[in-house]
Amino acid sequence: MLAGLPDRNPSLFRRVGLPLGDPSACIGLPSGNKIRIVRDLEMDRVQAVGSDTGDDSVAIELGTVFCPADFTPIDGELSADRDTATAQAVAACLLKEGVSRVRCDRTLPMVYAYHVAAAGIEVDYDDELGVVDRRxxxxxxxxxxxxxxxxxxxxxxxxxxxxxxxxxxxxxxxxxxxxxxxxxxxxxxxxxxxxxxxxxxxxxxxxxxxxxxxxxxxxxxxxxxxxxxxxxxxxxxxxxxxxxxxxxxxxxxxxxxxxxxxxxxxxxxxxxxxxxxxxxxxxxxxxxxxxxxxxxxxxxxxxxxxxxxxxxxxxxxxxxxxxxxxxxxxxxxxxxxxxxxxxxxxxxxxxxxxxxxxxxxxxxxxxxxxxxxxxxxxxxxxxx
Missing domain, CATH: 3.90.230.10 (Creatinase/methionine aminopeptidase superfamily)
Incomplete structure (x- = not known):
C-alpha cells in the first residue's frame, strides 16, 4: 500500500498515473488485483491512464479506480477532511478484501497508518518498497x-x-x-x-x-x-x-x-x-x-x-x-x-x-x- 499526494510522491505517482495534488492511494491485493483510490473529480482522468510506461511489454498495470465514497468506513461516515476520508476508505477497502496485514513504504503519512491500524490491520514497514522497482x-x-x-x-x-x-x-x-x-x-x-x-x-x-x-x-x-x-x-x-x-x-x-x-x-x-x-x-x-x-x-x-x-x-x-x-x-x-x-x-x-x-x-x-x-x-x- 502506498498513499499520500502523487504530486509529491514519485512512487505513488508512478502507480496512480497522474501527478494529482489530492490525497490518493494504491493497494496491491494478494489476488494480484490493484486498486487506486482518488478524489471523485479525478476518477475519469485516472481511469484513462492505461500504463505509466507506454511499453506494453513492461507496463505496470495500474488497476481499478475508486473514490473514498465507494467505501463505507468503520464508523459509517466519511470525514469532511480529504486526507482523513481517503485514509478511512483505504482501511475500509482492506477490510472488505479480507486483508489483515499490509506492507507500506517509507513515505506513508501517519494518517493512513493510524486508520489502518485502528481497523485492526497490521502495518509492516518495507524499506525497499517503492525503491527497488524504480531503480x-x-x-x-x-x-x-x-x-x-x-x-x-x-x-x-x-x-x-x-x-x-x-x-x-x-x-x-x-x-x-x-x-x-x-x-x-x-x-x-x-x-x-x-x-x-x-x-x-x-x-x-x-x-x-x-x-x-x-x-x-x-x-x-x-x-x-x-x-x-x-x-x-x-x-x-x-x-x-x-x-x-x-x-x-x-x-x-x-x-x-x-x-x-x-x-x-x-x-x-x-x-x-x-x-x-x-x-x-x-x-x-x-x-x-x-x-x-x-x-x-x-x-x-x-x-x-x-x-x-x-x-x-x-x-x-x-x-x-x-x-x-x-x-x-x-x-x-x-x-x-x-x-x-x-x-x-x-x-x-x-x-x-x-x-x-x-x-x-x-x-x-x-x-x-x-x-x-x-x-x-x-x-x-x-x-x-
Whole structure:
C-alpha cells in the first residue's frame, strides 16, 4: 500500500498515473488485483491512464479506480477532511478484501497508518518498497531521462557561453548587457529558459565561484569574476514526464591557469575511471573507489565534511536519478550492486577556498555493453 499526494510522491505517482495534488492511494491485493483510490473529480482522468510506461511489454498495470465514497468506513461516515476520508476508505477497502496485514513504504503519512491500524490491520514497514522497482528503468523512462538531459544541456550551453563571453570591469567582475553578471542573475536566467521549455527548477540550481564553491552544494552568491572556475549545476524537472535532468560543467572566463588546468584534467580522468566501473554486477562502492584512487593519484586528498583552503575531495561520486533528482543507490562508500537499466549521475569534483571548485557531471545508463552516456556537451573549461 502506498498513499499520500502523487504530486509529491514519485512512487505513488508512478502507480496512480497522474501527478494529482489530492490525497490518493494504491493497494496491491494478494489476488494480484490493484486498486487506486482518488478524489471523485479525478476518477475519469485516472481511469484513462492505461500504463505509466507506454511499453506494453513492461507496463505496470495500474488497476481499478475508486473514490473514498465507494467505501463505507468503520464508523459509517466519511470525514469532511480529504486526507482523513481517503485514509478511512483505504482501511475500509482492506477490510472488505479480507486483508489483515499490509506492507507500506517509507513515505506513508501517519494518517493512513493510524486508520489502518485502528481497523485492526497490521502495518509492516518495507524499506525497499517503492525503491527497488524504480531503480531499473524501462526504455520509456530512459527516453524521458534522455530528453530531460538534452534540454538541460541546451540551457547549460547558454549559461556557460554567457559567462565565457562576458566583458570585464576594472575590478575583474564579469559584465553582461551593462550589468554585473551574478550567480543570482544567471539562476534566474536559467529558470526562464527552462520554463520556456516546459521544465521547472524545482530544487533550484548552482552557479558558484570561489569562495562559495569550496562548499560543493553552495548555490553561489554575488558577482562572478574572470580567471576563476565557476561551477554550473542544473537539475530541472520535465513537467510533461516528471523525469529530471542533472548536468554540471565548470567554466573559466579568460585565462585558464596551469593549476586550474591540472585540477580539470584530474577531475575528468577520475570521471572516466568511475564510469568504466558502471557495469551490471559491479558496485557503487567500486565506482566511487575508482574515482577516489584516480584523484589521489593526481595528488589530491579526501576531506569529506571539512571545507579546505586547498582543493580536496568532498563528496561521493554520484547517485541514481529518475522521478527524483537523487534516488537510490549512491555511488559512494558501501554502495551496493549495480543493475542493468539503472541510470546514474557521475560527478567527481575538487573544492578549495583558494582555488574555487571544479566539478563535471554526466548521466549514464548501466548496460550489458558498458555505460551509455546521455550527455553530448564537451567537458571543456573554455566555452567561447
Amino acid at each position: 531499473v528503468k524501462t526504455e520509456a523512462e530512459i527516453t524521458s531521462l534522455r530528453q530531460a538531459q538534452h534540454v538541460t544541456e541546451q540551457v547549460m550551453l547558454q549559461i556557460c557561453r554567457r559567462i565565457a563571453t562576458a566583458s570585464v570591469d576594472d575590478d575583474g567582475h564579469l559584465i553582461d548587457e551593462a550589468y554585473l553578471l551574478t550567480s543570482e542573475r544567471l539562476r534566474a536566467f536559467a529558470a526562464r529558459l527552462f520554463m520556456d521549455r516546459g521544465f521547472t527548477m524545482s530544487h533550484g540550481a548552482i552557479v558558484a565561484s570561489a569562495p562559495d564553491s569550496a562548499d560543493c552544494h553552495h548555490a553561489g552568491t554575488g558577482p562572478l569574476s574572470t580567471g576563476v572556475p565557476i561551477i554550473v549545476d542544473l537539475f530541472p524537472r520535465d513537467e510533461s514526464t516528471r523525469y529530471n535532468g542533472d548536468c554540471t560543467r565548470t567554466v573559466v572566463h579568460g585565462t585558464i591557469s596551469e593549476e586550474l588546468a591540472r585540477m580539470h584534467a584530474a577531475v575528468a580522468a577520475s570521471k572516466a575511471a568511475g564510469e568504466a566501473e558502471l557495469v551490471p554486477g559491479g558496485t557503487g562502492d567500486a565506482v566511487h573507489r575508482a574515482v577516489l584512487s584516480s584523484l589521489e593519484a593526481s595528488g589530491y586528498e579526501s576531506h569529506r565534511g571539512e571545507l579546505t583552503d586547498e582543493p580536496s575531495i568532498q563528496h561521493g561520486t554520484g547517485h541514481g536519478i529518475g522521478l527524483d533528482v537523487h534516488e537510490p543507490i549512491l555511488l559512494d562508500e558501501g554502495g551496493g550492486e549495480l543493475l542493468a537499466g539503472e541510470v546514474f549521475t557521475v560527478e567527481p569534483g575538487l573544492y578549495g577556498r583558494r582555488t574555487g571548485g571544479m566539478r563535471l557531471e554526466d548521466m549514464l545508463v548501466v548496460t550489458e555493453n558498458g555505460p551509455e552516456n546521455l550527455n553530448d556537451l564537451p567537458l571543456d573549461l573554455d566555452w567561447t
